[in-house]
Amino acid sequence: MGADAASRNPSSRALVLAGGGVTGIAWELGVLHGLAGGGVDLRDADLVIGTSAGSAVGAQVCSGAPLTDLYARQRSEDHQEIPAEFDLEQMMEAFADLFGPAAGTDEVRVFTGGYSRVATSPVVNVTAPPPPPPVQLTPNVTTATAGSPVTVTLTNGPGGPTDWIALAASGAANNNYLQWVYVGSGVTSRDWTVTMPAAAGTYEFRLFLNNGYTRAATSAAITVTP
Helix, strand or coil: CCHHHHHHCCCCCEEEECCCHHHHHHHHHHHHHHHHHCCCCHHHCCEEEECCHHHHHHHHHCCCCCHHHHHHHHHCCCCCCCCCCCCHHHHHHHHHHHHCCCCEEECCEEEECCCEEEEECCCEEECCCCCCCCCEEEECCCEEECCCEEEEEEECCCCCCCCEEEEEECCCCCCCCCEEEECCCCCCCEEEEEECCCCCEEEEEEEEECCCCEEEEECCCEEEEC
């Protein structure tokens, strides 16, 4: 009888099978086998409903295979199941990628039937990754004549799409600059050549993030002479 027909017939009977992992499969098949042996064959139900492990049991029950065979298969040590094998190091690397590089000691635990622990891996020591290299702005000279070209080299930049480099007088406010350029999206290293101002003094290059005034790096001062 189909699900729609069963729902319209108040005398219909349903077999509802819950979850429980591999333990649930064995337990439910054992109960069904025991009840059938006592004269109560639940396979006569009009509707079979299962969730998780119960769906696996329901599929076997509806296959037409005798309950004695299904029960015997659960008790048999001769099976064709694929053995559980895993690379512990590879698994811990996957966990580290998932949960972040938190330093400490970790272990993998296998549970069955709730919180019954059946296996524990060796302890794995997780160390924090080294800090990223510092962002640097390096001018090719520290002394230049007015109006001469100076090249600054950015290394280890964040690569933000709206990060920018500015040339400013040393000591000037962040929003007070003379020239500027976008670094470029995804660009972490690049050169930028500017013509130094005509006014003598000291100047510096600055890296700002995200179209704002958060300064991420400052170059060494360049002294400009007439």
